[in-house]
Amino acid sequence: MSIVRFPSDEWIKIFKEELNKSTAYQEVAKDWEGDFLFVITPDEELKIETMFYIDLWHGKCRDAYLVKGEKQAKFVFKGPYSNWKKVIRKELDPIRGLIRGMFTVDGDSRVILDQAKAAQELVNTASKIPVVF
Amino acid sequence: MGQAIECHFWDPAIRFDHEVSFTSEDIGGGITLRKPVFTVEILEKIIERIKQARQEYLRTHDILEVLDAIDTVNALWRNPTYHGRKTARDVLPTVTGFSIEMIELWGFNYFFDILKKDNLPLTGKQQPNNFKEFARCGDGLVKAYGKPHISHSNYEPEVIGHICAGNILGLAAFEMVMDKLVDAATWVKVPSEEPVFGALYAKSIEEVDPLLAHTIAVLPFNSDNTMVQEYLFSKSDLIRATGGERARKNLTELAERHRVPLAGHWHKFSFITIAREFLDAQAREIAELATLDVCAWDQQGCFSPQEIYVETGGRVSPKEFARLLAEEMETTSRALPKGTNSGKIQVLDGYYQYFTKETMGEPVKIFPSKTHQWLVIYEERNMNLEPSPLFRVIRVKPVSDIMEIPKRVTPLGSFLQTVGVAIPTDRLIPFADAMGQAGATNIRTISGMTLQKAWEPWDGRFPLHELFEHDGIHWVSIDTEDMDAEIKSALQRKRSIVDQRLEFKRK
Numbered sequence: 001m002s003i004v005r006f007p008s009d010e011w012i013k014i015f016k017e018e019l020n021k022s023t024a025y026q027e028v029a030k031d032w033e034g035d036f037l038f039v040i041t042p043d044e045e046l047k048i049e050t051m052f053y054i055d056l057w058h059g060k061c062r063d064a065y066l067v068k069g070e071k072q073a074k075f076v077f078k079g080p081y082s083n084w085k086k087v088i089r090k091e092l093d094p095i096r097g098l099i100r101g102m103f104t105v106d107g108d109s110r111v112i113l114d115q116a117k118a119a120q121e122l123v124n125t126a127s128k129i130p131v132v133f
Numbered sequence: 134m135g136q137a138i139e140c141h142f143w144d145p146a147i148r149f150d151h152e153v154s155f156t157s158e159d160i161g162g163g164i165t166l167r168k169p170v171f172t173v174e175i176l177e178k179i180i181e182r183i184k185q186a187r188q189e190y191l192r193t194h195d196i197l198e199v200l201d202a203i204d205t206v207n208a209l210w211r212n213p214t215y216h217g218r219k220t221a222r223d224v225l226p227t228v229t230g231f232s233i234e235m236i237e238l239w240g241f242n243y244f245f246d247i248l249k250k251d252n253l254p255l256t257g258k259q260q261p262n263n264f265k266e267f268a269r270c271g272d273g274l275v276k277a278y279g280k281p282h283i284s285h286s287n288y289e290p291e292v293i294g295h296i297c298a299g300n301i302l303g304l305a306a307f308e309m310v311m312d313k314l315v316d317a318a319t320w321v322k323v324p325s326e327e328p329v330f331g332a333l334y335a336k337s338i339e340e341v342d343p344l345l346a347h348t349i350a351v352l353p354f355n356s357d358n359t360m361v362q363e364y365l366f367s368k369s370d371l372i373r374a375t376g377g378e379r380a381r382k383n384l385t386e387l388a389e390r391h392r393v394p395l396a397g398h399w400h401k402f403s404f405i406t407i408a409r410e411f412l413d414a415q416a417r418e419i420a421e422l423a424t425l426d427v428c429a430w431d432q433q434g435c436f437s438p439q440e441i442y443v444e445t446g447g448r449v450s451p452k453e454f455a456r457l458l459a460e461e462m463e464t465t466s467r468a469l470p471k472g473t474n475s476g477k478i479q480v481l482d483g484y485y486q487y488f489t490k491e492t493m494g495e496p497v498k499i500f501p502s503k504t505h506q507w508l509v510i511y512e513e514r515n516m517n518l519e520p521s522p523l524f525r526v527i528r529v530k531p532v533s534d535i536m537e538i539p540k541r542v543t544p545l546g547s548f549l550q551t552v553g554v555a556i557p558t559d560r561l562i563p564f565a566d567a568m569g570q571a572g573a574t575n576i577r578t579i580s581g582m583t584l585q586k587a588w589e590p591w592d593g594r595f596p597l598h599e600l601f602e603h604d605g606i607h608w609v610s611i612d613t614e615d616m617d618a619e620i621k622s623a624l625q626r627k628r629s630i631v632d633q634r635l636e637f638k639r640k
């Protein structure tokens with residue numbers, strides 16, 4: 001796997017492919033229904049807000065791309081670039097990040113918290129993609 | 134044979150260079166409280182150990198494991214036969230002065246529900262922009278006032294300290310659980326008035342998950358022990374404190390000196406408002422419910438009502454409501470008796486003060502209890518807000534329109550806290566909004582004033598959020614979206630406590 005830039009459309013496309021290869025993710029997310037906007041808000045290192053759309057359905061990723069313009073989703077998971085970097089490096093569990101206010105969610109957060117294992121597999125998959133920040 | 138109760142908790146494997154000495158205090162009833170005598174060397178080892186346990190456990194274990202452990206601990210406490218609860222039942226009435234009925238029926242049976250895994254507030258930060266008007270949160274509503282100017286943020290606090298006031302049981306347990314959600318090690322200063330429950334709760338965590346428990350230290354020391362406080366403040370990333378005016382002054386100075394953020398919860402003023410729509414055939418039921426707010430914790434909580442405003446224009450007048458309230462106070466007080474330390478003097482003082490006014494022809498009517506368990510005073514003219522002598526002394530005052538109340542209480546500002554209400558839904562939102570602007574923080578259905586829901590803000594801040602970020606937002610909550618349904622279920626709860634208890638006593 002070649003090194004890709006995070007965040008980029010290339011990265012989210014590889015993430016989709018890797019997720020669909022992951023039997024671990026398919027198992028723990030088999031009950032999950034719902035699409036996400038992952039919003040990366042600017043901080044000292046990232047100047048422009050970046051947004052990924054990702055459609056997750058019963059252990060599969062049906063669609064994923066870098067959003068240009070407006071987009072709606074069932075859940076919006078939002079946080080600064082530096083916190084996303086920690087998640088991708090597996091230094092921060094996203095559920096803990098949500099509890100500690102490092103990320104916010106629009107949508108029923110209890111549903112996400114009930115899917116903590118699926119969230120962990122998303123992170124495991126993301127962490128395997130070689131990236132340059 | 135007497136019972137010796139240890140008021141401290143830390144990892145028992147800590148080895149100190151010198152043996153820890155203890156004081157013993159005989160508090161009567163065959164109960165002796167044992168408290169350690171702290172030195173800097175002892176405190177150093179304890180703080181190092183909770184930090185180390187945090188690294189070993191909280192930083193490595195899945196959050197689901199932490200939540201499951203907390204849930205198992207609370208399931209233990211919800212079981213009346215659990216040995217820790219039995220010890221608490223044996224000891225706490227003597228220690229606190231609250232009646233056993235208050236501790237068991239109003240305390241344990243409801244408190245541990247707040248800490249159930251499914252009820253814990255796991256979304257650390259609400260977004261004020263989504264709450265510019267009252268919007269759904271938990272099973273109620275919240276609204277954000279003010280501007281989100283952030284004055285402190287630390288999303289990874291290592292050590293959080295808690296200084297707990299003694300007026301309400303269980304605060305130490307709540308604090309231990311909240312800290313674990315943000316992966317912080319915890320020290321808790323338990324109150325001198327009630328130094329027992331914190332250690333019992335920490336020991337119950339140790340039974341379930343020793344390493345999790347070893348991230349916690351329960352430290353009984355007097356608030357005038359400056360050596361201990363100076364040391365602990367210097368080693369903490371945040372302090373949350375509850376207490377009165379003296380504590381506010383002292384702890385604020387200490388926190389400033391050590392540059393440690395302080396989340397303080399100080400003296401507050403709470404009251405009840407009853408709208409005319411509920412002063413019809415339902416008036417007696419509303420009086421029944423109001424008795425629980427007055428009797429709960431013998432009116433010692435910051436959320437306990439000090440006055441009741443009753444709107445005129447209903448079928449039952451405010452004065453008649455005061456009479457109904459007195460009748461129901463007698464019934465509720467038999468089921469939930471006042472504790473042994475609970476202010477006969479205050480009741481008598483209130484009685485003689487208002488007896489004089491009544492005999493002088495002032496528009497005052499006293500409804501006394503023969504046993505000095507409680508006192509209801511109807512006062513027609515004095516519209517000033519006045520603190521109650523507490524210990525189940527409550528004043529009822531008429532008001533021609535409930536929307537006059539926010540204007541009247543505005544001078545109290547940030548001293549306002551909980552408003553217990555029986556107000557129809559269509560009038561509730563404008564009332565709550567005006568009360569929020571005046572400074573109140575929690576609008577709760579009558580009888581639930583002392584029953585904080587886990588999702589609700591506390592003094593205008595969410596308890597979990599406050600542990601990692603301080604901002605200028607003042608949150609106001611309404612504990613229900615459906616007042617009629619909440620009153621119906623509150624009445625069932627009241628009758629299941631009071632009627633069943635009286636039935637049990639008759640048998």
